[in-house]
Amino acid sequence: MIPLSILDLARIREGSNAKEALDNARDVAAHAERWGYNRIWLAEHHNMAGIASSATSLAIQHVAAGTSTIRVGAGGIMLPNHAPYVIAEQFGTLAQLYPGRIDLGLGRAPGTDQLTLRALRRSPQASDTFPQDVLELQAYFAEAEPGQRIQAIPAAGTNVPLWILGSSNFGAMLAAELGLPYGFASHFAPEMLLPALSIYRNRFKPSEQLPRPYAMVGVNIVVADTDEEAKRLFTTQQMSFTSIFRGARGLSQPPIDDIETYWTDMEKAQVQRMLARAIVGSPATVKAGMQALVEETGADELIIVSDVYEHGKRLRSFELIADLWFG
Known part of the structure; x- marks a missing residue:
């Protein structure tokens, strides 16, 4: 793994x-x-x-x-x-x-x-x-x-060690030219993920720091004992992204039972586009999603955001991720 x-x-x-x-x-x-x-x-x-x-x-x-x-x-x-x-x-x-x-x-x-x-x-x-x-x-x-x-x-x-981070082709080209590891922010800008990784790998020039391409992919993951509980915890992040489009970035909010009562249809479409790569669910659901992401992207490493409101439940999410991945 x-x-x-x-x-x-x-x-x-x-x-x-x-x-x-x-x-x-x-x-x-x-x-x-x-x-x-x-x-x-x-x-x-x-x-x-x-x-x-x-x-x-x-x-x-x-x-x-x-x-x-x-x-x-x-x-x-x-x-x-x-x-x-x-x-x-x-x-x-x-x-x-x-x-x-x-x-x-x-x-x-x-x-x-x-x-x-x-x-x-x-x-x-x-x-x-x-x-x-x-x-x-x-x-x-x-x-x-x-x-x-x-x-x-x-x-x-x-x-x-320096890394180039980005959400577009520019960072991919620069990381490749300088021979640096590259981190792509697909946890909020997923649309350019695959094209950027392709550019980075195809144009990579070895350097003193790095002999071959190394790509790290950002991904939102929330894990709980059941799919339903994980989806509920994920509403905290969905509300946070909705606030961005409202121009009202604020404090992290506790999860809610029904996210459909919080956003408009347009806000929902915007947020879902930004969170399209999110993996949310029970351990079995998330493991399958992580494996699919790695297979699709060829990622050398995943960097995970688990934006859960309660600290104890966020720790539990990270613990479950480690358990399902490292066994």
């Missing part, structure tokens, strides 16, 4: 707060380590009331400090929001504190709205230099050259 990993959204629930969300992410990681998961990533989002991982490198440090072997990283850092030098310093520090355990996934999108982008003091055109910024960042993690006047201390020589 291919490796499984976790993308933790550090979701803030109704009636809760960011501290609990970050502590829950750390607790998920501690359990996932014992259950055999390969890595856990957190993502950079800004000005979103329901997500606590905006200071992503700090969130990663919190999770890494509560674990000992699982890889911890960014899925991802939205590089156009930052000077590559600063990200090198931050992740070089993480790599020194947790050697051999830190990943750095890089995205080109802002992870926020245009107003917040200006508050970050970044230009909307910053994404135009994304390929050059990736190369600059990579250079800071390499061994320092004699006489090198600018070093991102303590990043030099840590060789933090």
